Amino acid sequence: MIDPWSSAIIDYKKLRKQFGIKPFADLLADINNPLPLMSRGVVFGQRDYGRIVKAMREGNEFAVVTGMMPSGKMHIGHKMVVDQLIWYQEKGAEIYIPIADMESYAARGVDFETSRKLAITEYITNYIALGLDFADKNFHIYLQSENKVVQDLAYKLSKKVNLSELKAIYGFSNSTNLAHVYVPLIQVADILHPQLEEFGGPKPIVVPVGPDQDPHIRLTRDIAERFKSAYNFIPPSATYHRFITGLTGDKMSSSKPKTAIFLSDSPEVAVKKIKTAKTGGKETLEEQKESGGNPEECVVYEMLLYHLTPDDEKLKEAYNDCVEGKIMCGECKQNTADMVGKFFENLSFKREKAKDIAKNILNQD
């Protein structure tokens, strides 16, 4: 069982096997101009993604749904979702972003006003600063607590779900509060509502998520089948991306500041932080010159792979220099720190400009 509200590190291979997630690599050759995150295996798994590949190839309508739960600060790992959204936006997808304030209230105890503020100052500001186009006609963002269509749909869908099923999927106990028990149904409705007739459905939907969210995907796909005759739902597709490793070598987490570079960090702080990151270097310089470093176990290299080096040739060069012992960790870290500095200078500038726009996003229709 996977608990979507805990932050345990996940065994990707086991997960794929246990829950029938297919390798993303199987479909890579059919995708026009895939994201580096896709071609480099960061997006490692999928369910029914062939349907989305077909829609993109044939220029048919499809939608992307991915929520944000406003419960803490965004870190650099969260950028992955935004990168995927921007890519889908370029492919002509409709984008739906539910702000999961009901989930945040039920599972984290965050009140609705705080969620709203956090969504604006943190998430929406960063999404705009990172390049997502909120003015696109196919872009939709909403608070769960203010979306009557989603709430009504969740209620209707809950008719065919019972408590023992939710206990088996999520491990709820007799002491789990009922708001928390109900929250997965809201998420199911978040994912399925773009398929309602009034939204131009049914249509293929893809949900890009971390593997910890797979219980929601499985539940949604099951419920879509149960209500097929009523709504003609197409079971949603999903892709799964790896988590970024934290600076200490554990999972990067907003609740553990030592592991994370936050998107709101100043360039100076971000640079300082990357210099503390765990590397895959050897004990001594001699040893490293002799047998090379281990980029697979290096947080610095991972930062290049996920975020800082879009050029495949340059990434390969960095990898080879490391494994062949041509570069030592001190120099490599300094080069990466320079890139981090530039990235965060640019992001801070864009965040400043995005702040004012972000304030008005949730007041629009």
Ligand code: SF4
């Ligand atoms: Fe990591 Fe660079 Fe050291 Fe290799 S040389 S282990 S990539 S910091």
